[in-house]
Amino acid sequence: MTRWDTAKPAGAPAVVRCVHLLAALLTAAALGHTLWFGLAERGVALAFGALIAVGELARWGGGAGEREPAPLGAAGALAYALLGENAGHPTSHGVLQVTAVTVAAFLVGSVPHVALGRAPGLDHMARRVLSVGFAAVCFQPLYNSGKLGELVGYGPYYALWLVVVLALTALCDAVLAAALLSARTGWPYGPLLRDELRAMRGIGSAVGATGAVMALAVAVAGLWALPVFCLPLLLTQLSFRRYAAVRTTYRQTITSLARATEIAGYTPPGHARRVAALSRAVGRDLGLAGADLVVLEYAALMHDIGQLSLVDPVSEGATAVLPAAEQRRIALLGGAVVRQTGVLADVAMVVERQAEPYRDQPLTARIVRTANAYDEMARGEGPGGPLTALERLRLSTGHDHQPEVVESLARVLSRVGSGL
Incomplete structure (x- = not known):
């Protein structure tokens, strides 16, 4: 694409600055709280942190047109945000620790990409922090206080609540993505939001479903469930990468014909x-x-x-x-x-x-x-x-x-x- 399709207003628009500021404040609060009070359930935190970091290492790009270049990292972050138990034992990590572990793992996994000149954009980083923080806010306080068990119990309605949280998180991420792109380009917000919501039916649904399944599996089987339930998403990521390569070749063929x-x-x-x-x-x-x-x-x-x-x-x-x-x-x-x-x-x-x-x-x-x-x-x-x-x-x-x-x-x- 040339300059017409990537034109941006001079300077960062107010909406972009507000989103970045909100993500920065949440990150600072999360890292400060975690450094001061330490990690709860260190083994669990390190396991999920390693999973997120590996997912970021395996991401396929991160260009402007890629909505989720690191599906495994995103699924791991969502699973940690929705984790209530580990092998039948309740966990006590909260919203700030979820955010801190996600940010730290994201930065660790991004180091090789930064060295290769493929650093993730600030908009992508802000969306990841705010979306994971939103999911954790919807789940962790209710679970840790015991109110979630009182309201829905721990049977089918518990799984249904996870699905509701995932749907709200997907909507939150789509709203943020459309708002940032609209603010930077001046394109109409409504069509951009519809485009983002349509995209959720693809890799977005796979990410959300894997995150929920991993959280439920770890609650029953413990951390050994993580590598088992990562495999389907890894295969999905490989399929999407091949599909993207086919589309790129297809477009190059059309350009050559033109x-x-x-x-x-x-x-x-x-x-x-x-x-x-x-x-x-x-x-x-x-x-x-x-x-x-x-x-x-x-x-x-x-x-x-x-x-x-x-x-x-x-x-x-x-x-x-x-x-x-x-x-x-x-x-x-x-x-x-x-x-x-x-x-x-x-x-x-x-x-x-x-x-x-x-x-x-x-x-x-x-x-x-x-x-x-x-x-x-x-x-x-x-x-x-x-x-x-x-x-x-x-x-x-x-x-x-x-x-x-x-x-x-x-x-x-x-x-x-x-x-x-």
């Missing part, structure tokens, strides 16, 4: 990449998320593939100067090529409908159409190119471009100071 028009001299270098990045940013601004963003990005990358059918390249690849019938022919041929590559059918549909009036197009096609027109108009216009291109787009909103998409484009460009 460059065919550049290599053949039909479009300027970098045009498809710029249109894709700008389309994705506009889609984010208009509230698209998840699969819709993937379709939008792939369609933007391959929107010019139909130009390979032309005997003579159009100057600068600007097909807008061609007759409407020729534009539709190129768009249909491009869609046919996309279908032959095995890419998603929705991507082919967006490519095919590029030459239609915008009122007949889906939103994704409207976005690609406007982003493509902007990149074509802004080239070769000197310092005033972006402003001139945007004004021309605004003047053509009656038939060629949707006004809301053009104004979204203006907002995206203004965030990166594109001379507007």
Whole structure:
């Protein structure tokens, strides 16, 4: 992704500073309390600390697009937060010790990644601290005071309470993730939250379920249950890593296909990449998320593939100067090529409908159409190119471009100071 899709307001927004400050205060209180009073049940604390540290060591990345790069570490932290007994003996660790052990193990496990230049971001660290702290607050005080046993007992309702706590913790983490991303990028909060909640059905549900199962297993069988119940999550992590590698290869293949028009001299270098990045940013601004963003990005990358059918390249690849019938022919041929590559059918549909009036197009096609027109108009216009291109787009909103998409484009460009 390029600068349009990663644009951030200058300085840390107030929401980000508040989240970081809250996590820092909780961390300071937890470490101070633990250093002063010492660890309760040291063996249990060290076992869970080692599990979390190993999980952090085994994390697969930690990039901006990865919601949970260390599922084993997250599951271990949740299990410790929800631990009430060890082999039938009640535990007495509280919220602050859970937070302190999680933070210490997180830092230990992150040392090799920091040395390799893959340090986890502050937002990820703050979310981990606050989410685990939230789970511990929901469980530990009630358990240690005996009120949890009075309210739900220690049978099926006890397990149900763990599920409720996990669901609330997942919601807390999704709210924090969406708020931080929205504050940093200016993207709409609602679609980001829906995207985070959808993601919980994948690796998030596996993390939560493993955390609850480990807490229940340790309560009955003791610490020997930890390595046994870690195995399913390790296999899940391996599967997700392979899936991520397949997706990366798939995207690289599409990017290579999109460059065919550049290599053949039909479009300027970098045009498809710029249109894709700008389309994705506009889609984010208009509230698209998840699969819709993937379709939008792939369609933007391959929107010019139909130009390979032309005997003579159009100057600068600007097909807008061609007759409407020729534009539709190129768009249909491009869609046919996309279908032959095995890419998603929705991507082919967006490519095919590029030459239609915008009122007949889906939103994704409207976005690609406007982003493509902007990149074509802004080239070769000197310092005033972006402003001139945007004004021309605004003047053509009656038939060629949707006004809301053009104004979204203006907002995206203004965030990166594109001379507007």
